[in-house]
Amino acid sequence: MSANERNLRPVNLPENWNPGSWRLRPALQMPSYPDAAELAGVQDELRALPPLVTSWEVQALRQQLADAQEGRRFLLQGGDCAENFSDCSSAVISNRLKVLLQMSLVLVHGLRQPVVRVGRFAGQYAKPRSADMETRGDATLPSYRGDIVNGPEFSAQARVPDPRRMVKAHARSAMTMNFVRALVDGGFADLHHPEYWDLGWVTHSPLAHEYQRMVANIGEAVRFMETLSGSEVHNLNRVDFFTSHEALLLPYEEAFTREVPRQWGWFNLSTHFPWIGMRTAALDGAHAEYFRGIRNPVAVKVGPTVAPDELLRLVDLLNPADEPGRLALICRMGAGKVADRLPPLLEAVRREGRRVLWVCDPMHGNTETTSNGYKTRRFDNIRSEIEQSFDLHAAAGTRLGGVHLELTGEDVTECTGGARDLGEVDLERAYRSTVDPRLNYEQSLEIAMAIVRKHAQLGTPVKV
Numbered sequence: 001m002s003a004n005e006r007n008l009r010p011v012n013l014p015e016n017w018n019p020g021s022w023r024l025r026p027a028l029q030m031p032s033y034p035d036a037a038e039l040a041g042v043q044d045e046l047r048a049l050p051p052l053v054t055s056w057e058v059q060a061l062r063q064q065l066a067d068a069q070e071g072r073r074f075l076l077q078g079g080d081c082a083e084n085f086s087d088c089s090s091a092v093i094s095n096r097l098k099v100l101l102q103m104s105l106v107l108v109h110g111l112r113q114p115v116v117r118v119g120r121f122a123g124q125y126a127k128p129r130s131a132d133m134e135t136r137g138d139a140t141l142p143s144y145r146g147d148i149v150n151g152p153e154f155s156a157q158a159r160v161p162d163p164r165r166m167v168k169a170h171a172r173s174a175m176t177m178n179f180v181r182a183l184v185d186g187g188f189a190d191l192h193h194p195e196y197w198d199l200g201w202v203t204h205s206p207l208a209h210e211y212q213r214m215v216a217n218i219g220e221a222v223r224f225m226e227t228l229s230g231s232e233v234h235n236l237n238r239v240d241f242f243t244s245h246e247a248l249l250l251p252y253e254e255a256f257t258r259e260v261p262r263q264w265g266w267f268n269l270s271t272h273f274p275w276i277g278m279r280t281a282a283l284d285g286a287h288a289e290y291f292r293g294i295r296n297p298v299a300v301k302v303g304p305t306v307a308p309d310e311l312l313r314l315v316d317l318l319n320p321a322d323e324p325g326r327l328a329l330i331c332r333m334g335a336g337k338v339a340d341r342l343p344p345l346l347e348a349v350r351r352e353g354r355r356v357l358w359v360c361d362p363m364h365g366n367t368e369t370t371s372n373g374y375k376t377r378r379f380d381n382i383r384s385e386i387e388q389s390f391d392l393h394a395a396a397g398t399r400l401g402g403v404h405l406e407l408t409g410e411d412v413t414e415c416t417g418g419a420r421d422l423g424e425v426d427l428e429r430a431y432r433s434t435v436d437p438r439l440n441y442e443q444s445l446e447i448a449m450a451i452v453r454k455h456a457q458l459g460t461p462v463k464v
Contacts, residue, residue: 013265017293019257022250027286029128029248029279031142031149031161039251042163046255051269052122052173053243055260055295061242061272062297064116066325068401069357074111075328075402076104077244077273077359078444079120081436082127085147088172093179095409096121097188099441101239103448109214110452116242116402122176123245123271125169126252127435128279134159144434148249152434166252173270177243184241210449244299247274250290257294265295275299275330278364283313292317299328301361304341308348315354328357330404331389334365335381338388346396360389361404367436370416374427376437379417383450390454403451407439418443 033039067073078100080087096119104115125148134143134154141159144152148169151158247253247268256270268274274294278301280287291298298318302311311329319327329349333341349356362385366377386403393400413430414437416422431437439447 014293017289019254019266019290019293021293022254022286022290025284025286025289026282027250028282029145029277030250030286031145033161033163035163039163042166043251043255046166046170046252049167049170050174051256051258052170052177053269053272055263055267055269057242058267058269058272058296060240061116061118062325064114064240064325065273065297065328065357067114068116069324069355069399071113071399071401073114073116073401074107075116075118075357075359076100076107076405076448077118077120077402078103078405078407079244080124080408081120081406081433081438082146083121083124083172084434085125085168085172088175090179092410093121093176094183094188095441097180097183097241097409099407099409099444100241102441103444104239106214106445106448106452110449111455117239118242118244118273119180120244120406122173122180122243123169125173126246126248128246128248128277146248146435148252163251166249166255169252170270180241184239242272244273244275245271246277247271247287247290248277248280250286253290263295266293268294268296271296273297273299275301275328277301278303278332281314283310283317288314288317297325297328299330299357299359301364302329302331302345304333304337304365306345308344311345312348312352312354315349315352315356319354319356322353322355324355325357327355328359328402330359330361332361332364333385335362335384335388337365338385339392342389342392343396346393346398350396350398357401358393358398359402359404360386360400362386362389363404363406363436363439370424370427372424372428374414374424374431374437376424376427377415379415379422379439379443379446382415382439383447386447386451387454390458394458403447405439405444405447406436407441407444409441412438412440414438414440415443419446 064073068075079096100117100119104117107115126146129143129145131143133140136154141154141156142150144150148165149161253268253270257266257268259266274296276287276291281300282288300314315327331342362382363377366381366385367375369375389400411430412432413422413426414433416424419442
């Protein structure tokens with residue numbers, strides 16, 4: 001049977017599902033729009049707009065994630081905690097791309113395997129909140145839920161959920177994708193010239209020498225291969241780049257859930273790789289219902305309160321046919337809890353023989369508030385959770401296949417520690433996030449190097 005025939009064959013079409021069947025389930029973390037007719041009209045407008053990604057790109061990512069499950073690739077998923085409309089600029093986008101390229105270069109060099117590059121961008125405009133309302137002084141208003149829903153300004157007008165913001169989100173996502181594709185296709189990611197990826201503000205970083213040594217080694221290897229072959233090595237002037245976001249705002253996701261020619265089933269064409277957050281992962285909830293029907297590779301955030309039986313039921317719901325590359329489990333336990341909470345989940349999934357991609361999110365379980373009121377994360381805790389996760393997978397006979405990071409290419413001071421040993425007082429200098437603290441460029445590169453060092457300590461991962 002040809003690959004095209006397999007694509008046309010609806011072997012795993014979900015029962016009793018359509019793009020709007022999520023409406024029959026409890027929908028958490030959803031804004032309350034004041035005008036239902038306006039919301040419906042915006043959804044119709046979105047359905048008529050071009051998609052942001054294609055089904056063949058989605059399928060290509062799915063194959064790469066299947067390779068990562070088997071230890072043939074490593075997933076690097078990273079980007080902003082929440083994109084802002086104002087950050088849709090060439091400088092912010094190119095710096096974000098640079099830091100992911102540099103991290104992937106470190107990982108390719110150290111792990112000796114290809115890296116799957118997935119950006120948390122071109123759609124990461126919605127964020128879950130711990131409370132529906134926010135109080136400041138005597139005023140209580142709806143919480144800020146990301147630029148796709150409402151504005152961050154603490155005013156009655158800004159905080160009203162506005163469905164027109166979904167159209168703005170699509171436009172800015174399209175502009176972001178267009179610029180990323182233009183950069184990649186134009187040779188921005190050319191391995192012949194990785195020095196082009198440097199970010200000027202970090203020239204004097206303590207990590208600069210180690211990174212430049214890697215760049216030199218890769219350049220020498222490329223030149224050696226081309227000398228032997230007598231011609232330029234192909235495919236070194238571009239890389240694959242995929243997008244991801246938390247598919248939180250279901251009216252938006254539904255509008256971009258479409259059937260395509262010569263394929264069976266439905267694809268979410270707003271992103272390549274949507275995920276379900278920890279707050280919305282209930283088995284009987286609207287988000288799980290929506291996700292079970294789309295053909296994209298999907299992910300679920302798994303926190304420290306998830307029980308093994310609950311996780312297995314979620315795996316069965318989202319990947320009943322145990323398809324390779326379909327499901328990633330992004331574990332976010334916290335450095336102090338991962339050693340107790342992760343092993344039972346690894347054992348349960350291994351015992352049942354289920355194929356999943358295990359990913360470590362070392363950010364969300366390590367958030368704290370400083371004495372001067374800033375929400376932050378300690379670099380040492382972030383690194384510790386990653387390193388512990390590698391050890392725990394090795395002990396369980398499973399494989400850690402990737403990391404999921406909140407990071408930026410900007411010169412921010414939001415996470416403490418790292419090569420420059422940022423402290424609480426440094427947070428006041430350049431804290432720009434409206435939601436969660438991010439690793440800056442320097443800290444991101446240091447995490448990539450820590451992954452390489454830990455991988456080298458463990459040697460070849462166990463095959464399962």
